[in-house]
Amino acid sequence: MARESFDKEIQFLRILALAGGAYNRQQLADRLGISVHTYDKTLKNLKLMIETLQPELSTEQNTALSEGLRYSYYESADPLLLFLFRGKSLKASESARLSLILTELQHQSLTAKELLERFDCHLAYEETLPDEKTLRGDLKYLEEVGVIVRMDGERPFRYRASTDLINRLSDDELVDLYDFVDVMSNTQLPSVQGYILRDNLKRALRQRGFTDNAMSTFIYKYHYHSRILDEAHLYTIFQAIQKRTKLKFLYLSPKSTSRYASKNTNPLFHRESKGLREVVLPLRIIYDHQYGRWYLIGHNRRQGLMKFRMEGLTQLEEGEQVQEEFFQSKLHNALSELEHSWVTDTGNPVQVVVRFYNPENSKVNFVLERVRAQGQWGTITWESEDSFLYEIQVNGTTEIKPWLRSFGSSCEVLTPRSLRQEFIKEWKEIVAYYADESV
Numbered sequence: 001m002a003r004e005s006f007d008k009e010i011q012f013l014r015i016l017a018l019a020g021g022a023y024n025r026q027q028l029a030d031r032l033g034i035s036v037h038t039y040d041k042t043l044k045n046l047k048l049m050i051e052t053l054q055p056e057l058s059t060e061q062n063t064a065l066s067e068g069l070r071y072s073y074y075e076s077a078d079p080l081l082l083f084l085f086r087g088k089s090l091k092a093s094e095s096a097r098l099s100l101i102l103t104e105l106q107h108q109s110l111t112a113k114e115l116l117e118r119f120d121c122h123l124a125y126e127e128t129l130p131d132e133k134t135l136r137g138d139l140k141y142l143e144e145v146g147v148i149v150r151m152d153g154e155r156p157f158r159y160r161a162s163t164d165l166i167n168r169l170s171d172d173e174l175v176d177l178y179d180f181v182d183v184m185s186n187t188q189l190p191s192v193q194g195y196i197l198r199d200n201l202k203r204a205l206r207q208r209g210f211t212d213n214a215m216s217t218f219i220y221k222y223h224y225h226s227r228i229l230d231e232a233h234l235y236t237i238f239q240a241i242q243k244r245t246k247l248k249f250l251y252l253s254p255k256s257t258s259r260y261a262s263k264n265t266n267p268l269f270h271r272e273s274k275g276l277r278e279v280v281l282p283l284r285i286i287y288d289h290q291y292g293r294w295y296l297i298g299h300n301r302r303q304g305l306m307k308f309r310m311e312g313l314t315q316l317e318e319g320e321q322v323q324e325e326f327f328q329s330k331l332h333n334a335l336s337e338l339e340h341s342w343v344t345d346t347g348n349p350v351q352v353v354v355r356f357y358n359p360e361n362s363k364v365n366f367v368l369e370r371v372r373a374q375g376q377w378g379t380i381t382w383e384s385e386d387s388f389l390y391e392i393q394v395n396g397t398t399e400i401k402p403w404l405r406s407f408g409s410s411c412e413v414l415t416p417r418s419l420r421q422e423f424i425k426e427w428k429e430i431v432a433y434y435a436d437e438s439v
Contacts, residue, residue, distance in 0.1 A: 007314040008032070010229045012042055014311065097130055097138055102147065102161060109151055109160040112136050166204050178205060179217050186220045189287055192231045224292025230310040234285065236318075237296060241282050244327045246319035247298070250275040252312045279319055280306055281327065283334045288343045289374070290402055295344050299330040305337055307344045340395045342376070342403075347396030353414040354390045354404060355383065367410050374403065389414075 015023070015031055023031065029039040097119075104110060104118050112135055119129055130138075139159055142148045151158045169177065178201040185194025205215055240247050252275040280298035287294055294310035337346045358365050371380065371390055378392030394400050397419045404411050405423070413420045 006232060008034070008042060009046065010232060011314075012046070014226055014229055094138075097135075098142065101135075101138060101142065105148055105159055105161040106163070109158040111156040111158050112139060113156060115139075115159075166201075171208060171210075174201070174205060174208070175210070175215070177201060178215060182218055186218070189227075190231050190234055191228060192234075195228075226311055227287075227292040227294065230294045233310055233313050233316055234294065236316050237282050237285060240318055241284075243318075243321065244281075244324060245321045246279055246281050248277075248279050248315075248317045248319045249313050250315045251278050251308055252314060254309050254312055275312075275314065278306075278308075280308075281322060281330060283327075283331050284338075286338075286344055288399075290343075290406075297334055297338070297344065299334065305334055305346065307346075338395075340393050342394045342399035345395040345399045347398075349393050349395055350397060350416055351391065351393050352397060352400060352416065352419065355387050355412040355414055356390055356407065357387050357410050357412070358385070359410070367407065370407075 011032055012028075015028060025036055025039060029036045032039065034042075100119060101115060104115060110118070112132060116129075116132060116135060119135075139148065143150055143159070146162055148159050149162045151160060166174065178198065181194060181198045181201060185191050185198050188194065202212075202215060206212075237247065278300065280296070280300050282296060282298045284297040285294060286297060296308040296310055296313065298306050298308070300306045338344065340349050356367050356371060359367055368380075368388065371378075375390060375392065378390050381389045381391070383389050392400070397416070401419065401422070404413060405426075413423050
C-alpha cells in the first residue's frame with residue numbers, strides 16, 4: 001500500500017476510534033477532506049483487511065467496520081494495528097508471494113528454482129508467475145529479517161523457514177513466552193513489533209491445538225489507539241535521527257478541521273493543501289503518558305526549536321543530511337530548553353508545590369506510589385501521617401495541570417497562586433452542576 005494511502009487509513013481509523021458511529025458517510029468524508037467515493041473505497045479496503053485477519057467474524061459483525069472493531073474490544077489494539085500495518089507493509093502481489101514462500105519452506109528446504117516450480121503449481125491462471133530475479137530478491141529480504149535461513153552447502157543454495165525457536169519450546173514454555181510478550185507489548189513503548197510477535201505466537205499456539213480462551217490469561221482494555229497508529233511514523237523518524245537527515249512532511253494541526261490531505265500528482269486535479277509544508281531536523285521523540293500522544297521535537301532554520309504532534313504528520317520523506325557537529329549543537333540547545341518540561345513545554349520555569357492527602361483506611365498508599373512513579377524529578381517531603389508535600393520546577397503549568405487534576409480531592413495546589421485559583425474555579429463549576437437537586 002502506498003505511503004499516502006496509509007496516511008489516509010491512519011486518519012480514517014483515528015476518527016472512527018474517537019467518534020465511533022457519531023459521523024455519517026458525508027461527515028466522515030468531509031472531515032478527512034476526501035470525496036464520498038474515496039471514502040467508500042477506503043472503507044472497502046479496510047473491510048477486506050479486517051476480514052483477512054479475522055475470518056471468523058459473522059455476517060452481522062462484518063456489516064460495518066466499526067462493528068468489526070468493537071468485536072475485539074478486549075483484544076488490545078489488534079484490529080487497529082495488525083491488519084493496517086500489514087496492509088501498509090506489502091503490496092498484494094508481494095504478500096501473496098511471501099506467504100507462498102513461507103508456506104512451502106515450513107517443512108522442507110528448497111532452492112529458488114524448486115520454489116519457482118511450486119509457484120507454477122499454486123498460482124491461479126490469471127496471476128503472473130514471478131521471475132527468478134524477483135524470487136531471489138524475496139528470499140534475500142526474508143533472510144535479512146530472519147524469517148528464513150540459508151542452509152550450509154554448495155550452490156544452488158537451499159532455504160528453510162526459521163522456526164527453530166518455536167519448535168524447540170514445549171507447550172508450557174510457548175505459553176509462558178506468549179504471556180510475557182502479551183504483557184510487554186501492552187505496557188511498553190513502542191508496541192508495534194510486540195503486537196506482531198504476539199500475533200505470530202498466538203498462531204503457533206493455535207497450530208498446537210490451543211483455543212483463544214486458553215491464551216486469555218491477561219485481558220487489556222485499550223484506550224489510546226492514536227498511540228499505536230502514530231507508530232507508523234516512529235521508525236522513519238528514528239532512522240532520520242540516526243542518519244542525521246532532515247525530514248520533509250505536510251503537517252495538519254490538531255486544531256484543523258481537516259485530518260488528511262491527498263498528494264495530488266495529476267495537474268488537472270491539483271489543489272492547495274490545507275496543511276503546512278515543513279522541513280525539520282528531527283532531534284527527539286517524546287511520549288505523553290497522560291494522553292497517549294507522541295511528539296516530534298525538531299529544529300527549523302527559520303523558527304528554531306519546533307514541536308509537532310505526531311498524529312498531524314503526513315507524507316513523510318527524508319531530506320538532506322547535516323553535519324554531526326550541527327546536529328549535536330541543535331540537540332544540546334533543545335535539551336536545555338526542555339530540561340524542566342513536564343512533556344514539551346518551553347515556557348518560563350515556575351515552582352509548583354502541592355499537598356497530597358494519603359488515602360484513609362487503606363493498607364496501601366496508592367497516592368504516594370503514583371506520585372513516586374509519575375512525579376518525574378519532583379521531591380517529596382512528609383508533612384504528617386495524613387499528607388505529604390510535592391515540589392517541582394516545570395516550564396509552565398499547562399502540561400502538569402491535567403496530571404494534578406486527575407488526583408481529585410487527594411490533591412491541593414498550594415503554589416503558584418494562579419494555578420490554585422484555576423483549580424478553585426474549576427471545582428466551583430463542578431459543584432454548580434450538582435447544586436440543582438431537582439434533577
